[in-house]
Each structure stands twice: as C-alpha cells, then as structure tokens.
C-alpha cells in the first residue's frame with residue numbers, strides 16, 4: 001500500500017516524538033493508556049453500512065490502530081463493519097453493538113469514528129468529547145451552522161483531536177497544488193469553481209411501512225424529532241431530506257468547496273446567493289438536484305459551485321473537482337493530480353494522479369484515505385494539530401450551509417466576514433439551527 005505509514009516507520013516516528021525529537025512536531029502529551037508509542041490507538045466506528053465499513057477497513061489496515069467496536073443500529077450493517085475489519089487484516093474480531101454509547105463508556109477506547117447520517121455528526125461528536133474521546137467525524141461535521149459552532153466551541157475546551165473526513169487535505173499532490181497556488185503559479189487566484197455531477201435516479205414516493213427487523217429506528221433518529229418510518233429513506237436517501245440530510249451541496253460540495261477555500265486562502269464570505277431546484281423528478285426528494293451557488297469574499301475573490309445530482313455530464317472531463325482562475329493562468333485539480341495552464345491556455349505543468357485502489361465505492365480508495373487516517377492517529381499520539389482540524393474544517397462546512405440557507409430563502413445573504421454570521425435577516429437566521437427530539441439536545 002503506497003503512502004500508508006508502514007509499521008516500522010510508524011514506530012520510529014512515534015518513538016522519536018515521544019522522546020521529544022519533534023519529528024511530527026509534538027507539543028502535548030499523547031493520550032493513550034500507558035503513553036507507550038507501541039500501544040494501539042483503539043477506535044469505535046459508528047455507522048458501518050457504507051462509508052463506515054470503508055473506514056473500518058482503513059483503520060484495521062493502519063499500523064498502530066485497532067478497531068474495537070463496530071456500532072450500528074442496523075444488524076446487517078454491523079455484519080458489514082465486522083467483515084471489513086477482517087478484510088483489512090485485523091485478527092481480533094471487534095465487538096458489534098447497536099448503541100455506540102456503550103463504546104464511549106469503555107475506557108480502553110481512544111476515539112470515536114462517526115460515519116452515521118448527518119443529523120448525528122455533531123451530537124455524537126459532542127457526546128464523544130464529553131466522554132474524553134478523540135473524534136474523526138465524517139463530512140459534513142454538522143447538520144446546521146449552530147451545531148458547527150457548538151462543536152468548535154467544545155473542541156476548544158479540550159486537548160482532544162477532532163478531525164473531519166475531508167480527506168483531500170491529506171492527498172500529497174493536492175497539498176502540492178495548493179502550495180503552487182500560494183507560490184503564484186497562476187498569479188493571484190481570484191475565482192475558484194467546484195462541481196459535482198452524477199446520474200442519481202428517483203427515490204419515488206415513500207410508503208409508511210413497519211420498521212424492518214434488525215433496525216433500531218428510534219436510535220437511528222436519535223437527536224432528530226421523530227417521524228414515522230417510510231421505505232425510501234434508509235439507507236443513504238436520507239441525504240435528500242432536510243430533516244436528516246443536507247443535500248448535494250454538503251454531501252459532495254463540502255469536499256470541493258473546501259479545496260476552493262483552501263486554494264484561495266479565504267474563510268467567510270460577505271455575500272452568498274444560490275438557485276436551482278428539484279428539477280429532474282417529481283418525488284419525495286426535498287433538497288435541490290440542481291444547484292448553482294455563488295460566494296463573494298472581501299478580498300476580491302469568488303467561489304462558484306455547480307451541483308447536478310441527476311445529470312452526470314462532466315466538466316473538465318471529470319464528474320467532480322475544483323479549478324482555480326488567476327491573473328496569469330489556471331490550475332485544475334484532477335483527482336489526486338493537477339494541471340497548470342498559462343493565460344494562453346498552454347499546459348505548463350502536469351502532475352499525474354497517484355494510482356489508487358478503485359475497488360472501494362464508499363470513498364476515493366483505501367490508499368488515499370489511509371493518509372488522512374494516519375494523520376488523525378499521528379495527531380493523537382503527538383498532540384500536533386491534524387490537517388483537517390475542526391475549527392478550520394467547519395469553515396468549509398459553514399460555507400455549504402450558507403449556500404443551502406440562501407437557496408431555501410431565495411435571498412442574497414449578507415455575512416460578517418469575521419465569523420460567517422448572517423446579518424440583518426431573521427428569516428435566514430431561522431435556519432441557523434434545528435429542533436431536537438426532547439432529551440437529545442446537544443450540549444457543550
């Protein structure tokens with residue numbers, strides 16, 4: 001496996017940092033039972049139907065990590081998660097449990113990995129932090145802006161590591177492309193474009209049916225106010241309902257808008273607008289399948305997002321990516337590679353994609369995920385900030401939430417560039433947070 005930290009190198013690095021040699025920039029103590037660099041970082045994975053199974057495999061393949069719990073409210077997903085750890089080469093069979101809170105009660109667990117649906121991300125992360133666990137939370141880290149603020153605040157109160165699953169932050173050639181932008185390869189970049197195109201089919205009109213055996217629907221809903229079970233939500237299609245999901249803008253936009261924000265070096269916008277609709281089918285799907293969103297920043301830069309969930313025609317030959325336009329040229333991210341063009345559109349530099357394991361359909365491939373997972377465990381051992389630390393990662397998620405609020409209110413939002421808060425618009429601010437099922441309100 002290409003750039004995964006190999007066990008031998010990992011032990012060398014970990015030993016060096018625990019001796020204060022600062023190989024990985026250690027500053028705070030590693031939070032492990034004995035402090036031994038050879039001790040495994042023990043994780044519990046929450047939600048293993050698809051992405052969580054890929055993460056279970058990724059962590060079980062990672063040197064110095066061990067998956068102790070597979071937590072899912074669906075028995076079939078528990079089976080998938082356990083199988084994934086075996087495929088990852090882990091000999092010890094993890095415990096399969098329905099309620100992740102049991103794993104939070106186990107003192108030997110160092111971290112919770114959250115790959116449940118979006119309405120669970122921030123509430124579960126807050127519960128994990130309260131239990132003293134590090135957190136790897138899938139993108140988007142929140143269901144709404146208020147949850148993002150709560151999570152950042154809670155993380156700030158601890159020395160625990162909170163990393164988001166925007167794994168491109170760890171891809172070597174993408175990191176290099178961002179460095180090229182900073183060094184002026186295209187002059188000052190002033191426009192970044194992010195896009196995603198797919199040919200998702202209709203989810204139809206759901207029927208109210210009884211909850212399938214083996215699924216704890218009450219715990220699946222958790223913090224979200226209760227709704228009757230219907231047959232076109234679980235699994236995956238919850239993404240397209242505002243009650244649990246956040247639409248394509250946060251589902252895939254988070255990855256690519258994060259690249260745009262990183263490359264332009266911006267935080268919060270001054271103006272946000274967004275249009276589109278559920279154009280392709282007439283069914284229960286609530287979020288837009290077609291969405292154009294625009295962000296302006298106070299340093300004369302803009303980000304544009306194009307999401308097409310039901311028409312997969314590629315842009316720049318790719319179904320999803322980000323590109324940058326500057327005074328002297330253009331840089332296009334191409335998976336884990338990039339190309340730079342001059343202002344006459346001549347190719348001046350091309351860095352080819354690194355080969356990845358393409359058998360994984362739940363993310364970009366184990367080999368690329370591995371760098372991000374290794375960055376997380378290294379941060380736990382060394383106390384060094386992970387690349388997708390929550391204060392920063394949340395800014396990209398926040399941009400996506402603002403896009404959805406602009407779409408839902410059909411208004412141009414004016415924002416405070418210091419903190420991303422919407423100014424002078426009560427209707428838009430009504431979408432800042434959400435109602436919770438009584439007893440499930442997240443707390444810092």
Ligand SMILES: NC(=O)c1ccc[n+]([C@@H]2O[C@H](COP(=O)([O-])OP(=O)(O)OC[C@H]3O[C@@H](n4cnc5c(N)ncnc54)[C@H](O)[C@@H]3O)[C@@H](O)[C@H]2O)c1
Nearest residue numbers: 047049050051071072073074077115116138220235236363
């Ligand atoms: N970083 C990436 O590239 C990437 C890729 C795919 C998905 N994701 C993210 O991962 C998350 C999961 O996506 P998915 O496609 O696997 O969704 P999914 O609906 O297929 O799976 C979610 C799983 O979570 C389980 N779950 C729900 N409530 C739970 C609870 N209380 N405790 C334990 N398990 C619970 C469900 O039963 C299900 O098995 C999403 O937020 C998505 O945005 C990230």
